[in-house]
Amino acid sequence: MxxxxxxxxxxxxxxxxxxxxxxxxxxxxxxxxxxxxxxxxxxxxxxxxxxxxxxxxxxxxxxxxxxxxxxxxxxxxxxxxxxxxxxxxxxxxxxxxxxxxxxxxxxxxxxxxxxNLTKKQIDKEVKETADKKRKEGYTVDEQEIRDGLQxxxxxxxxxxxxxxxxxxxxxxxxxxxxxxxxxxxxxxxxxxxxxxxxxxxxxxxxxxxxxxxxxxxxxxxxxxxxxxxxxxxxxxxxxxxxxxxxxxxxxxxxxxxxxxxxxxxxxxxxxxxxxxxxxxxxxxxxxxDEKHVLFPSDNAKKNHFDDNQAIKSFGDDIAKYFPNYVGIVGEGFYVNKDLQRLTIRVPIEFYGKSEVTGFTQYAYGLIQEKFPEHYDLEVQISSNEKLESLITREKGDKKPVVHILH
Missing domain, CATH: 3.10.570.10 (sex pheromone staph- cam373 precursor domain)
Structure with a gap:
């Protein structure tokens, strides 16, 4: 340059x-x-x-x-x-x-x-503005007024x-x-x-x-x-x-x-x-070629079947052992049809910190089993709209990183 x-x-x-x-x-x-x-x-x-x-x-x-x-x-x-x-x-x-x-x-x-204004609207505005300025003693340039209205x-x-x-x-x-x-x-x-x-x-x-x-x-x-x-x-x-x-x-x-x-x-x-x-x-x-995709959705099921199945399986396994689980919501970010980043939000009702720790440990294991390593991953675990724990894994990393909030 x-x-x-x-x-x-x-x-x-x-x-x-x-x-x-x-x-x-x-x-x-x-x-x-x-x-x-x-x-x-x-x-x-x-x-x-x-x-x-x-x-x-x-x-x-x-x-x-x-x-x-x-x-x-x-x-x-x-x-x-x-x-x-x-x-x-x-x-x-x-x-x-x-x-x-x-x-x-x-x-x-x-x-x-x-x-922008129609010709009729511009003509009306120009006339009204020009008349007002003339009454106030100013020199009027109607073309300048017209240009400023477009x-x-x-x-x-x-x-x-x-x-x-x-x-x-x-x-x-x-x-x-x-x-x-x-x-x-x-x-x-x-x-x-x-x-x-x-x-x-x-x-x-x-x-x-x-x-x-x-x-x-x-x-x-x-x-x-x-x-x-x-x-x-x-x-x-x-x-x-x-x-x-x-x-x-x-x-x-x-x-x-x-x-x-x-x-x-x-x-x-x-x-x-x-x-x-x-x-x-x-x-x-x-x-x-970028796309944000909601999981679950008809679009995800039709166009991103494998990723949709992995997320569904993740949710199904959680539901087997945690009765307070109500479902997950995922968002995938695709570039040139390749998944670059996956965010999963898991709302669940907890009654103590031990439950949070146990659930997070279980989710950590499922992540390693079900989600490939070629994209960034973030799993947000929340209770009553409060973030309880966070599991993240950067593209290419073998093991996720866990944060339990206190």
């Missing part, structure tokens, strides 16, 4: 003074501001795929928007963590620091997530729209997530080296035709969602390139398909692309 847009973060490597041998930095975001804020970069990296984060932590400029736009908590988590995962291909955690988005503001994101990235819809109009013109875009990736330079400063943008797109559109009226639901086919998502992505790139500091940096864009609002498992990323530094046009999109 060529030289990226530098942000004014001065880095002082004061290892002898820094706690836990972290790198200590001095941040100064505004060249006109003389006051410097001391910060650190932790020296310890949790894993090869985990980014170091500059502290003190600076929240996103659009903080809180995601909670208002995406109803399902599991989708929120997967959008955030999955975008980081897909950013590692372009921004290696060995060489880059992570920071939440500092360029797309709350007002900007809400503005972009709205609907920021919504979702399809326009008439004010007197009927149910069919809403179904034919759904809100595809739920959220725009920005993540920033920083790189340390030879002169001990840190520069913005690139950004990633995740576009959250609906699989089910929920709407009302009138305030207080009933909710309607419209399923959005994946192909239709992806087509509109790619068109929206190009518009986002056009706008991002006009933001100060983002004209030349590489941009990773990934499309995320949300699950239904009540889904117990997350949705999935479906495609991504990279816009090289200084470029404005999106070229080739790369397909992403």
């Amino acid at each position: 060529k030289k990226a847009a530098a942000i004014l973060l001065s880095v002082l490597l004061l290892a002898s003074c820094a706690p836990n041998k972290n790198d200590e930095l001095v941040q100064n975001k505004d060249s006109k501001e003389k006051k410097e804020t001391p910060s650190i970069v932790p020296s310890y990296q949790l894993s090869d795929s985990t980014y170091k984060i500059i502290l003190p932590f600076r929240p996103s400029k659009a903080r809180g928007v995601i909670d208002n736009q995406i109803a399902n908590r599991v989708d929120i988590d997967e959008l955030e963590e999955g975008l980081k995962r897909h950013s590692t291909d372009e921004f290696s955690p060995d060489d880059y620091y992570f920071e939440e988005g500092q360029y797309l503001t709350e007002d900007m994101v809400y503005d972009w997530l709205g609907r 920021n919504g990235l979702n399809p326009p819809i008439a004010e007197d729209a009927k149910e069919k109009d809403y179904r034919d013109h759904p809100r595809y875009l739920s959220h725009i997530l920005e993540q920033d990736y920083l790189r340390k330079k030879d002169d001990d400063t840190v520069e913005l080296a690139g950004i990633s943008i995740g576009l959250a797109l609906k699989s089910v559109y929920r709407f009302q035709t009138e305030i207080g009226g009933p909710y309607y639901y419209e399923k959005i086919p994946k192909a239709e969602m992806e087509k509109n998502g790619k068109e929206i992505a190009q518009k986002v790139v056009d706008r991002v390139r006009k933001i100060k500091g983002l004209k030349n940096v590489p941009i990773v864009i990934a499309l995320y398909r949300e699950e239904a609002q009540d889904s117990p498992v997350a949705g999935d990323f479906v495609s991504k692309t990279i816009v090289d530094e200084g470029e404005t046009q999106i070229g080739k999109w790369n397909k992403i």
Whole structure:
């Protein structure tokens, strides 16, 4: 990559003074501001795929928007963590620091997530705004007013729209997530080296035709969602390139398909692309083959029979010896149809710590018998919604690790 847009973060490597041998930095975001804020970069990296984060932590400029736009908590988590995962291909955690988005503001994101306006709506708004400004004695540029009214990235819809109009013109875009990736330079400063943008797109559109009226639901086919998502992505790139500091940096864009609002498992990323530094046009999109699968389910039984049988057998063996057992819920994460991670939640009623220990020991043995070692595994054992014990095993490991909580 060529030289990226530098942000004014001065880095002082004061290892002898820094706690836990972290790198200590001095941040100064505004060249006109003389006051410097001391910060650190932790020296310890949790894993090869985990980014170091500059502290003190600076929240996103659009903080809180995601909670208002995406109803399902599991989708929120997967959008955030999955975008980081897909950013590692372009921004290696060995060489880059992570920071939440500092360029797309709350007002900007809400503005972009709205609907565009119909011609009739725009003409009405332009006239009303222009008349008001003239009465107040201002010089009026109607074209400037018109341009400022066309920021919504979702399809326009008439004010007197009927149910069919809403179904034919759904809100595809739920959220725009920005993540920033920083790189340390030879002169001990840190520069913005690139950004990633995740576009959250609906699989089910929920709407009302009138305030207080009933909710309607419209399923959005994946192909239709992806087509509109790619068109929206190009518009986002056009706008991002006009933001100060983002004209030349590489941009990773990934499309995320949300699950239904009540889904117990997350949705999935479906495609991504990279816009090289200084470029404005999106070229080739790369397909992403990922899937979160619920166990038990018809989908799991049909498409992941062996894994479904292993989980079913695990539950059947538990039921033989523990009468308080009520069933298990599993979630598998597949990449290119290969299982990468399996999470199993076991709710069971316990009456003492000895029961917890005994059950955990039994589950530990079953795990070694029934689940292969070529994926990450986590078994969460809970009672009355309280986590009692945790059994984990990383891909390739022979023996699981057990944690009994006290």
